[in-house]
Amino acid sequence: MKTIEVGIIGATGYAGVELLRLMTTHPYGRVAAVSSVSFEGKPISEVYPNLCGVCDDTLENEDAVIEKSEVIFAAMPHGLSEPLARKCVDAGKKFIDLGADFRLTSEEEYKQWYGLPYKDPELHKKAVYCIPELHRELVKDKEIIANPGCYPTSIALGLAPAVKEGIVRLQSIIIDSKSGVTGSGRGLSQTTHYPDCNEAFSPYKIASHRHTPEIEQTLAGLAGEPAQITFVPHLLPVNRGIVSTIYVDLKKKMGLEEIHRRYQEFYKDERFVRVMEPGQVANLRNVKFSNYCDISLHVDERTGRLIVVSAIDNMVKGDAGQAIQNMNLLCGIDESAGLKMIPPAF
């Protein structure tokens, strides 16, 4: 088949460079151009020496990337993707946004959580938010894909069967997530300075993280009614991975086997979701560097709560990997192309 020419805007951020790494071995795609505001004109392997001899492409600007590519990925801070998407759509190119600009369908909520209005509301009609396992049928004919946030991916996949089947109380959802430090990106901060971050642990943006409305939007979509959650992310002293521990009241008493059966049924055709056997516990170690989402299920019989543990690699299934999965979907090719990485044991 014809090679897909792919461009990456923001290629020197962590999401961008991970995407570049994964795309470099994609069987049907080819990285045609990469851009970076901070390092324009330099070979990317000068910024990331791990890429020496693998990809020594010179970083260009965004216009060059758009021109040379059919599918453009943008890994930019929020607010910067909308104008890029407009350029791509006008040029007849597909646009996959790893940022937040197209994730929320309600402009109201976007304003509230991100402090900005839509600058180009028409554009949002061409966009769709897509966790492939949950929304793949919505992608057809769309020009823009909003690639989901890392936390929302781990959480939505962890809760989808229970919410869809209506076995849990929507207003009782409490989510305690822990993310590796790459989730904070390449930018320097005191919080991610090694001696401040190593041998340390704490939550942040408690009940105020911007992924909250995105999670609620997905859950509401599955349930057909509004959901309101408590969501608390924590910074975990590891490079990669998210574990979300999710607590929710069962509407009525239900055994672990029955819940497990429903989860297995829900995900039976999914390559990237592994519903673990009763007794096993999801661990980020088992999904690192892969596009898998591992889900383990637990019932607290004393209190009637379901506890779901969901583990992903925040940079792969939670970011660059899922973006490629979305590209595959958009281009009508095997959804798992370029994503067959096996998680290492260590």
Added chain:
Amino acid sequence: MKTIEVGIIGATGYAGVELLRLMTTHPYGRVAAVSSVSFEGKPISEVYPNLCGVCDDTLENEDAVIEKSEVIFAAMPHGLSEPLARKCVDAGKKFIDLGADFRLTSEEEYKQWYGLPYKDPELHKKAVYCIPELHRELVKDKEIIANPGCYPTSIALGLAPAVKEGIVRLQSIIIDSKSGVTGSGRGLSQTTHYPDCNEAFSPYKIASHRHTPEIEQTLAGLAGEPAQITFVPHLLPVNRGIVSTIYVDLKKKMGLEEIHRRYQEFYKDERFVRVMEPGQVANLRNVKFSNYCDISLHVDERTGRLIVVSAIDNMVKGDAGQAIQNMNLLCGIDESAGLKMIPPAF
């Protein structure tokens, strides 16, 4: 004042050696003898070279320790402290148990969670469970102190004011705790093998950890009515520290300032509890190597939940430090003697 002669049974476990380290600089106590089943006859500094030149005492057996000491600390697996306590009581010595044998007041619950009956029920009448900030008035005339578990300490201190004041729904408590690896002790296991544990993260003993009834017992004692919690511990890839993130429904709407005021009032005379200012977040980095418990308070106004973050050093306030605090209490000396360690910035 007269020096207190102190003995440590199980001195080569992690709790034992931390206790030894802290006691070595105690202003009124003196380590008279230490014992170890595995290393009897060796100098402890051979097992722990960090102690070379500081404490080169030879490890003896438990009887020698009991004979030479007035106060005996035991850091033993559950089931082994009861007979030791009997020996101490009969010899007129005080006994502080860092293990679990005397923590639960209900033999029923002890049987259910630990799988053993009390072998010497009379002995339990001489024992008291004591988190000093909550139970210090109960210690008088007791001969045995049950030193609390690490998770229960972080959780009980984090919830006590809210529960005591009756502002939260007791049946809604969900606790997501994360503990450093020293919590698993010195014994080898695949889970704590460096390459399996580093760059990994997961919960364990989900809704089935033995600290559950201990937490419920303390909360019930504060509330005057039963409490039933969901408790999920996680293994955190750091050496030391516990962070408990606690979720609970407020009975009625209440602002952060008001809750903060009540917590400050509750702990106003406590040296080791630091109620952080609104906006700050408790982090294990700030309490490491110290006897502090840092508590930060957060309200999720959208869902009406109180979120408490409680951080301690699992080996100090969660174990050896609190044991010394209990010894001080038992001996009628300054409760903070030997516990003035300042947490390092890194």
Added chain:
Amino acid sequence: MKTIEVGIIGATGYAGVELLRLMTTHPYGRVAAVSSVSFEGKPISEVYPNLCGVCDDTLENEDAVIEKSEVIFAAMPHGLSEPLARKCVDAGKKFIDLGADFRLTSEEEYKQWYGLPYKDPELHKKAVYCIPELHRELVKDKEIIANPGCYPTSIALGLAPAVKEGIVRLQSIIIDSKSGVTGSGRGLSQTTHYPDCNEAFSPYKIASHRHTPEIEQTLAGLAGEPAQITFVPHLLPVNRGIVSTIYVDLKKKMGLEEIHRRYQEFYKDERFVRVMEPGQVANLRNVKFSNYCDISLHVDERTGRLIVVSAIDNMVKGDAGQAIQNMNLLCGIDESAGLKMIPPAF
């Protein structure tokens, strides 16, 4: 081309499971069977849940592996490979030993460092030690390949051009190596217990590590005269990677550019060796999870010493990856088949 049927004996050790992971995506090889003494009869994904859905093969015994495979890899403690190799040779199969049994060509030295005689001296004539970049022409017609040790690989590649060109004093070589903890394998020990290993660092087996004669053998082979080194390995608190810092006196004054030029020339056709530009420094971060060896060169002009820094992933180029490279060589296929992994940026 015809698929190569491959077997792995000792598949649940760290080298074995890494080999399995890499072979699973090999374009021309297929894992026909895996064995384990400790876990025979269990699916390997039960021991390594990262492999769930990827490889759920049942662990068999060594005879089954030999029977089902054309090429047999053995990842066993020293002393156990010799009889396996005999079985394979007799059955007309190729044997690649990840252990130490065939690494030393001098039985004398083997006895001295490993404490064992050769049990089957004839067999050693069919064997060849092979770092492909240095010894690939020796492999033809051999039936047994001794896959090199991790430290020796990093060191030999780092020194080969300088030694081969005769620009350094052979008796002045000092090697200070640092290895991630996977180098110690899956077996439990106090040294690799997380709290003993994390936030710790020290050398071990100082000037007495068994890789010493192997390094000297390779250097002597390159130089055409004996070499005697000082070699000190250190345990590094990371999962993967080796950095060797190598100090050697230059025979006569020579500038960095000239040395760099010679190294580039020496390795100009090598896919897996990256000679870094003057000014750059090799870092294990840049080679993790890949088959690369990064080499940086530095001259201490004040003392006339050459300093070579060599970085590899101990489990890939230092172990399973190089074993596959050797298999490719042995089978006459593209030497880089199955080894195109790109090191991640983080």
Added chain:
Amino acid sequence: MKTIEVGIIGATGYAGVELLRLMTTHPYGRVAAVSSVSFEGKPISEVYPNLCGVCDDTLENEDAVIEKSEVIFAAMPHGLSEPLARKCVDAGKKFIDLGADFRLTSEEEYKQWYGLPYKDPELHKKAVYCIPELHRELVKDKEIIANPGCYPTSIALGLAPAVKEGIVRLQSIIIDSKSGVTGSGRGLSQTTHYPDCNEAFSPYKIASHRHTPEIEQTLAGLAGEPAQITFVPHLLPVNRGIVSTIYVDLKKKMGLEEIHRRYQEFYKDERFVRVMEPGQVANLRNVKFSNYCDISLHVDERTGRLIVVSAIDNMVKGDAGQAIQNMNLLCGIDESAGLKMIPPAF
């Protein structure tokens, strides 16, 4: 005895805050004032929440610190201490410099390595460089103490007996040091960004680190003749600690026991140097958070080299702790006052 009023200039850097932490429990000293350019006017516990309730002093400016104190510690980038020292000397105060301005006795070398001339050469006559174990007799009547660098402390203590006794070849010294990340200070950089630093390892400033002339100066002082070393520091992914592995040719064959005996004799009255038994290996784990320097000795009999392993806590014996030791010396009090911290086992 009279309390010593102490001031800290640059208290919010890592060295400054560690010094503050240690001084807070000093039996004879009292922190009278602290300053910071970046955070002037704020309580230091706002910058370092670990200090809440321990030290909530407001950060002032340097003049206020000098005015309120008898002994002034300055933890400043090089070039900034000289004018501060002048102010202190003129005001009759003692000055202890944790920076580099007074470490080199040769202005020539200072210019060469630091790129600056002395601005106030007269001042240097009042200053003395002091590793107490080696130079304590030089301190009398001095007004300025140059507190040694972290690497030079670990190295000089590791080599002093061998060099002083003349048993090693001075021109053969090769030093491979590894330092925890706090050695890079509180300032942000890509190198110390958690995901770039964690699971990474490499040398830096190879044969060009500014501590080189300082090490050579000390060794030359001990030997009575010039020394020229190769020194390569590495960044170790831990918070604290330095391990220096030192390689040096023995002038003539000498057994480990004999060398060990000489080291023990040399350090027999030193509280903070622990010469380990033959067979033991120095590990930073055993000295963390303490003022100890652990030294282990090893002979490579095959090559006739002595290998010394020296471990310190870079922030204590390598920085703030040694500064206090120097203060004690300067003030004529017990040299170990305030420095009795016992290294924790984990």
